[in-house]
Amino acid sequence: MITHHLPVLLILAPLLGAILAALSRNGFAAWLIALVASALTAAIAVALLWRVQAEGVISYRLGGWAPELGIEYRVDAVNALIVLLVGVVALVTMIFARRSVLAEIIPERVAWFYTMMLLCIAGLLGMAVTGDAFNAFVFLEISSLSTYTLIALGRDRRALVAAYQYLIVGTIGATFYVIGVGLIYLVTGTLNLGLIVERLGAIESSRALIVAEAFIVAGIGLKLALFPLHAWLPNAYAYAPSSASVLLASTATKVAVYLLARFLFTVFGGDVGPGGIPIGAILIVLSVAAMFLASAAAVFQNDVKRILAFSSVGQIGYITLGLALVNPTGLTGGLLHLFNHALMKGAAFMAIGAIVLRAGTAKLDELSGIGRVMPWTVAALTVAGLGLIGVPGTSGFVSKYYLILGALEAGHGWLAILIVASSFIAVLYVGRFVEVMWFREPAQAARESREAPLEMLLPMWVLAGATIWFGLDAEGPAALARAAANALLKVAP
C-alpha cells in the first residue's frame, strides 16, 4: 500500500529528482524535473499532514527494522507542520525560479543549480521526518553541502567567500552536533530519539548529558543563526542566487529550529536541562539580543537582500523566544511565527529576486522609485515588510500576539514590552525601503525597468496573499501550531 510508505517517499521524490536533473544536463528539462519533484513532495506533505491529523503519530520503519536496530521515521503534529512548510515553499520557489535562474546562472550550470535545490530540499525534509539522531546529522550535511554549492553559484565573486565561510562555520556546527549525539549514544546506547527518552531515567550521572546538551544547542544554534552565531547568514543570503535565497531564508533555518525544539523538549526536558542548566533563560537572553541588535543592524544596510537577511536573524529571535517560554501559548506563538515568517520572507526574497531581474541591482540607493514601474512586486515586498513589523491584518501580528500572551502567561511582563519595542525597529528598516521605493523620484535603474513577468508575480503573491490571509483568518495555522506545541510539551489537547 503506497500510503504506508509516505514518509520515505517524501524524501525519495526530491532525491531521485536530483539525480534525474543532474543527468538531464539541460536547463529546461532540469527545471521541469524539479517542478514535478517538488509538486510531488508538496502533495505527499499534504497527505502526511492529513494522515497525522486522522490517525495520530506515524511510525515508519526503514527496511522493516525495529527502532532498536534500524532507522525509524516518525511523523507527528510537529514535523508534519514543518514538512508541509518545506513542501509548499519548495513548490512555489520552483515556479518562481525559472526566469530568475536564467538571468543569474551561467547556462551550463542551470541543471546543476536545480540538482542542488532538490538535494537541499531532500536533506531538509529528511532532517524533519527522521526519528534517529545520527540520521538527522546525515540529512543535515546533505542539505548543508548543497546549500554551500547554491551560495557559490551566485554571480558576484563574494558569493564564493560567503560559501567558504558558511562551509567552515556550518561544518563546525554539524560536528558539534555529532559530538553531542555521540555522548548521548555513549550513555544510552541508542540513537533513536524515542528510545533515548525512555533510557534517560536510568542514567546515574548527568555530566555527559550536560556536555551533550551544550554541544547540540551550540551546533544547531550555528545552523539556525541563533544570535550571536549568525555571522555567516547575511553574506550567504545576500550573494546567493535570488531563488536560492528564497528557499534558504524560508526553510533552512526553520528546519534547524525544529531540530533544536525536538532536542530541547523531548530529550533534554524543557527550559531546565540536565544538571540544572537554565537553558530556557539563556535562550531568552539570546533571543532578545537578536530581536534588538540584529534588527538594528538591518536598519544600516544598503543592500535590500542584506536588510532582509539581518531581519531574518532578528525574526529567528522571536521564534526561539517562543521555544524558551516553554508554555503552550508561547510555543504556539513561536511555531506560528516560524510558519508565518517563512511565508513572508519567501515573498520578500521573491520580490527582491524580481527586482534584481529587472533593475539588475539590489542596492537601495539605486532603486529609488522602483515601485512606480514595478507596483505589484514592490507591493508584495511591502506586504511582507508589514508582516515583519507585525501590523494588524498580517500574519506577523497574530504570531507576535501569541508570543506576548505566552510571555504574560510565563509571568514575564517585561518580555511582552520588549517584543513590542523591538517591533518598532522593524518599522525603521521596513520604512526605509518602502520610502525609497515608493516615494522617491525614479532613478536610472527604475526608469529602465518594467513589471516582473507573471510567472514570478504569481508565486510571490501566493506567499504575500497568505501573509494577509493568515492575518485575517489565523484559525488554520494557529490550530496546527497549537497541536504541534501540545505534542512537544506532551499536553493533552
Next chain:
Amino acid sequence: MIAHFSQIATIFLLVAGLYVVIARGNMVKKLIGLSLFQTSVYLLYILPGKVLGGTAPILDASFAVYANPLPHVLILTAIVVGIATLALGLTLVVRIKEAYGTIEEDEILARDGSKESVTDKVKIAGNKTGRGGNGA
C-alpha cells in the same frame, strides 16, 4: 589509564583542529584544521566501541567477545561526509584563487573593500546580458 590516554588524545586533536580553523588566515590551512577537528570526532565514536581482546562481530560459537559494530558504521558515514566537505571546500578555494588571486582571508577582505564599485558594475552588466536572453 589507556582509556584516559585515548580520550586526552581525542580532545587534544579536537581543540588543535579548532584552533587552526580560528587562528589561520590561509584558507587551505583552515580546511586542514577543519579536517583534523572532524577526524578527532571519529576517534570519539570508535574508541568506546573497542573491547580489549574482542574480535569483529562475527556470528560464531568460538567468538564470545566482540566490539560494538555500530560506531564503526556510523563513522564510515561520517568519513564520507568529511571527504565531501573537504572536497567542496578545496573546490571553493580553487575558485576563490581564480577570482581573487590569493587565498589569504585578510587580503581577500581588503580587495573587496576597495573594488566594491567595480565588481558591482560587472554584476549589473552581467545581469543585463542575462536579461537579453530570457526567451529560453
